[in-house]
Amino acid sequence: MDILVTGTVLGGTYALIALGLTLQYGVARIMNLANGENLVLACFTTFWLFSTYAVSPLLGIAIIAPAAFALNWLIYRFAMRPLVERAKNRGQLEVDSILATFGLMFIFQGVMLLAFGGGYYTYNFLNTPVEILGANYGLNRLVTLAAAAIIALALWLFLYFTRYGTAIRAVAVDPVAAGLVAIDVPRASAFAFALGGAVTAAAGSMLSTFYTFNASMGVIFTMKALIIVIMGGVGDVRGAVLAALLLGIAETAVATLVDPGLTLAATYALFIIVLLFRPQGIFGRSPA
Amino acid sequence: MTALLSVHNARKVFGGLVAVNDVSFDVSRGELVGLIGPNGSGKTTMLNLITGALKPTSGTIMLDGTVLSSRPAHFIARQGVARTFQLVRVLPSLSAIENVVAGAVFGHARHWGADAYALAEDLLHRVGLGGRADAPIASMTYIDQKRLELARALASDPRLLLLDEWLAGLNPSELKIGISLIADLRDEGRTIVMVEHVMDAIRSLCDRCVVMSSGTKIADGNVTEVLTQKDVVAAYLGGEDA
Amino acid sequence: MNAFTARELRTAVIGAAALAAAALIPLADDGYYLSLAVNIALYAVLCTAWTLFSGPTHYISLATAAFFGIGTYTVGLGIDTLPFPLLLAIAAIAGGLIAGLVGVATLRLSGVYFVIFTLGLAELVRQIVTWLQTNFTNAVGLYVFTDFTEAHIFWMLLGLAALVYVTGWLINRSRLGFAMRIIGNDETVARHAGIDVARSKVILFMISGAFIGITGAVLAPRFAYVEPPSAFNPLISFQVVIMALLGGTSRLWAPLLGVIPFTILFDQVSAHFPNHTSLMIGIAFMAVVYVLPRGVTGLVEDLVRTRGSGRPATVAERAQP
Numbered sequence: 001m002d003i004l005v006t007g008t009v010l011g012g013t014y015a016l017i018a019l020g021l022t023l024q025y026g027v028a029r030i031m032n033l034a035n036g037e038n039l040v041l042a043c044f045t046t047f048w049l050f051s052t053y054a055v056s057p058l059l060g061i062a063i064i065a066p067a068a069f070a071l072n073w074l075i076y077r078f079a080m081r082p083l084v085e086r087a088k089n090r091g092q093l094e095v096d097s098i099l100a101t102f103g104l105m106f107i108f109q110g111v112m113l114l115a116f117g118g119g120y121y122t123y124n125f126l127n128t129p130v131e132i133l134g135a136n137y138g139l140n141r142l143v144t145l146a147a148a149a150i151i152a153l154a155l156w157l158f159l160y161f162t163r164y165g166t167a168i169r170a171v172a173v174d175p176v177a178a179g180l181v182a183i184d185v186p187r188a189s190a191f192a193f194a195l196g197g198a199v200t201a202a203a204g205s206m207l208s209t210f211y212t213f214n215a216s217m218g219v220i221f222t223m224k225a226l227i228i229v230i231m232g233g234v235g236d237v238r239g240a241v242l243a244a245l246l247l248g249i250a251e252t253a254v255a256t257l258v259d260p261g262l263t264l265a266a267t268y269a270l271f272i273i274v275l276l277f278r279p280q281g282i283f284g285r286s287p288a
Numbered sequence: 289m290t291a292l293l294s295v296h297n298a299r300k301v302f303g304g305l306v307a308v309n310d311v312s313f314d315v316s317r318g319e320l321v322g323l324i325g326p327n328g329s330g331k332t333t334m335l336n337l338i339t340g341a342l343k344p345t346s347g348t349i350m351l352d353g354t355v356l357s358s359r360p361a362h363f364i365a366r367q368g369v370a371r372t373f374q375l376v377r378v379l380p381s382l383s384a385i386e387n388v389v390a391g392a393v394f395g396h397a398r399h400w401g402a403d404a405y406a407l408a409e410d411l412l413h414r415v416g417l418g419g420r421a422d423a424p425i426a427s428m429t430y431i432d433q434k435r436l437e438l439a440r441a442l443a444s445d446p447r448l449l450l451l452d453e454w455l456a457g458l459n460p461s462e463l464k465i466g467i468s469l470i471a472d473l474r475d476e477g478r479t480i481v482m483v484e485h486v487m488d489a490i491r492s493l494c495d496r497c498v499v500m501s502s503g504t505k506i507a508d509g510n511v512t513e514v515l516t517q518k519d520v521v522a523a524y525l526g527g528e529d530a
Numbered sequence: 531m532n533a534f535t536a537r538e539l540r541t542a543v544i545g546a547a548a549l550a551a552a553a554l555i556p557l558a559d560d561g562y563y564l565s566l567a568v569n570i571a572l573y574a575v576l577c578t579a580w581t582l583f584s585g586p587t588h589y590i591s592l593a594t595a596a597f598f599g600i601g602t603y604t605v606g607l608g609i610d611t612l613p614f615p616l617l618l619a620i621a622a623i624a625g626g627l628i629a630g631l632v633g634v635a636t637l638r639l640s641g642v643y644f645v646i647f648t649l650g651l652a653e654l655v656r657q658i659v660t661w662l663q664t665n666f667t668n669a670v671g672l673y674v675f676t677d678f679t680e681a682h683i684f685w686m687l688l689g690l691a692a693l694v695y696v697t698g699w700l701i702n703r704s705r706l707g708f709a710m711r712i713i714g715n716d717e718t719v720a721r722h723a724g725i726d727v728a729r730s731k732v733i734l735f736m737i738s739g740a741f742i743g744i745t746g747a748v749l750a751p752r753f754a755y756v757e758p759p760s761a762f763n764p765l766i767s768f769q770v771v772i773m774a775l776l777g778g779t780s781r782l783w784a785p786l787l788g789v790i791p792f793t794i795l796f797d798q799v800s801a802h803f804p805n806h807t808s809l810m811i812g813i814a815f816m817a818v819v820y821v822l823p824r825g826v827t828g829l830v831e832d833l834v835r836t837r838g839s840g841r842p843a844t845v846a847e848r849a850q851p
Contacts (some may be wrong), residue, residue: 091588091641094640094641098590099815100816102768102771102812103812103813103814106808106811107808110807110810110811220653223650227646230643262657263657264650265654360721361721362724365723365724370722373719377719382711382712389708390708391723394709396724
């Protein structure tokens with residue numbers, strides 16, 4: 001039971017990062033390997049706002065998510081668009097965007113190391129225990145889970161029940177055809193990339209309330225998010241959420257029952273199973 | 289004598305679309321069979337099933353007793369099935385002769401080194417590209433690239449040659465050259481299946497043709513007879529398929 | 531194509547002369563410059579081995595640190611019981627084997643899956659090694675005491691470099707090398723020409739992994755004390771990618787043009803501005819993507835072509851991944 005709750009909280013955070021990534025990769029076609037740094041940057045900003053100006057992390061999201069949206073819009077506009085335009089095929093765009101976002105990843109990391117150093121950070125927020133079915137959980141974790149659920153739900157409603165959300169899904173399916181039906185593909189791509197960054201940053205704000213973070217941990221989160229995106233099927237909101245919860249629970253189970261040092265092994269075990277048996281994702285249709 | 293290629297109830301479904309609907313036909317050794325039908329009738333899908341580019345949903349495809357269906361494309365190529373592509377596919381960073389050697393090294397007949405180069409040189413002559421072994425691919429005209437692709441397919445000495453609209457997009461004089469090239473191949477005893485829209489070519493080259501419409505085989509037999517058949521005419525001139 | 535061409539002969543002579551000249555370095559200096567030379571030789575071997583696979587396939591492998599660490603660990607575990615040359619062989623086999631497993635799981639699929647899988651591979655192996663050691667042995671670290679000096683390590687690396695170059699040259703002349711060129715142009719054509727595409731990629735990745743494994747083994751005596759975080763340092767993977775791409779991947783010797791300047795620069799930056807190394811790697815990645823998409827070699831080729839023919843160089847012609 002303990003594993004289920006802790007795992008679900010972790011999975012909820014993973015789900016948001018993965019949703020951010022799936023928007024960026026599924027719609028804008030950019031495999032953003034700097035997404036984890038985006039998350040860590042939000043952790044630090046939340047911490048900084050909280051410790052310097054006593055801004056509650058919940059309020060912090062309202063500042064950080066729009067800021068991340070703007071930052072990622074700029075990144076897409078000035079760093080990624082040129083790559084999209086020069087790419088002769090999807091494969092080349094993939095290689096270029098992977099390399100460029102590696103560059104971003106190191107630059108973000110470098111800047112954060114200079115600003116905050118390499119140490120581990122943590123702070124106290126809503127760290128009061130709440131009893132559920134006989135076990136105690138930090139209130140901050142439960143608030144995180146609730147916030148993750150609200151954000152994921154809002155994203156789903158936006159994508160499936162609004163006009164612009166439908167346009168974005170159309171771009172995800174086929175950018176050329178979407179362009180033919182008068183959807184502004186470059187704009188939709190930029191929007192999806194920026195939105196993905198904002199969702200990930202929101203996840204970072206929440207994560208920082210209960211997780212010890214440091215400047216160089218982004219890459220592990222990126223990797224887990226990527227694995228979740230693949231497990232869930234690229235661009236699939238339901239799949240990403242389910243895969244994230246699965247991964248969160250599997251990791252917590254391994255950490256509790258076997259060894260906390262083997263969480264990545266659990267991630268990889270799931271990843272390998274997916275690669276070998278369902279490379280198109282849990283809900284993905286089998287390839288034609 | 290048994291057939292060289294035998295397609296039995298081949299079926300391919302994409303999502304809800306049945307692209308090839310339980311199609312069966314045989315091709316004997318030395319035969320040149322035309323595979324025709326309107327656009328979207330499943331001809332290229334059929335070729336892709338034979339060559340292993342796609343796996344059939346059900347059905348069996350055999351080459352001289354060996355089951356090809358559901359085997360990987362490279363296995364099928366090594367069994368002696370060579371193809372050209374509907375949209376010509378040359379290897380741009382290789383020289384012309386290397387493009388042909390590519391067909392000779394890994395396929396049904398395996399050559400290497402000077403041997404492969406000598407063979408490729410011969411084939412370049414054969415398809416009318418003699419003396420252009422080192423020509424840059426990018427500067428080649430469309431028909432020359434098609435010739436190159438044919439030479440690459442022939443380099444493996446295939447038991448079955450599949451031509452996917454090899455004559456499409458050629459101008460009238462090129463078409464004449466192309467048709468006589470295929471006629472030569474037929475006369476030397478190659479087994480060929482050609483997907484084609486150019487009816488003159490089908491009439492002058494093929495002994496037999498198989499007609500597909502909406503994924504189903506609607507006719508199979510002597511070319512002149514088949515082409516006057518009612519449902520074939522209907523399929524082409526706008527029956528339910530258009 | 532079976533006999534040596536004059537050009538190949540010339541390259542071989544120049545290469546051998548360069549190696550012989552480099553072999554004299556330890557006689558001139560055994561301090562800072564030798565240590566720098568070891569680093570250059572190290573990355574030259576790693577980057578060339580990386581390029582053997584990633585050059586023709588365009589798959590970006592970040593598995594270098596994993597293979598390297600496995601090689602280092604092989605020596606750490608066996609140095610007291612087995613002769614060193616045997617350990618090198620075991621390291622090669624272990625590196626090749628892990629590469630084979632990774633390859634079989636991912637190389638059938640698109641390049642993205644491969645990158646993601648290799649991204650965390652070093653970390654995964656580190657976790658497993660740490661776990662095994664803490665649960666089944668007493669200590670997490672291992673001591674590697676040998677009589678090897680820095681000069682010995684340098685000479686071994688030079689020998690290894692020669693071996694990698696010869697292997698690369700042999701591959702290029704072989705059916706496998708020809709198959710890779712076709713795959714690099716058009717995988718569909720390759721398949722229909724009878725090439726087992728996935729198998730070719732796995733074999734090449736195994737060769738590359740084996741060399742990286744040996745390199746890790748050769749370097750083990752330099753570390754003296756081997757522990758998981760240092761042996762499986764993921765930064766090595768990124769440095770190898772950046773140096774190889776900086777030099778270029780179209781020729782066997784091209785990565786060298788990235789390795790030499792980058793190693794020297796990195797050495798200077800980490801000595802004087804130790805907090806700026808991440809930033810430097812980040813900027814180097816950006817430079818490779820936006821300024822030098824075909825590396826230094828590509829730039830040189832374009833210049834030569836412009837000078838030689840008097841017409842502008844053609845737009846960067848990057849083969850399709």
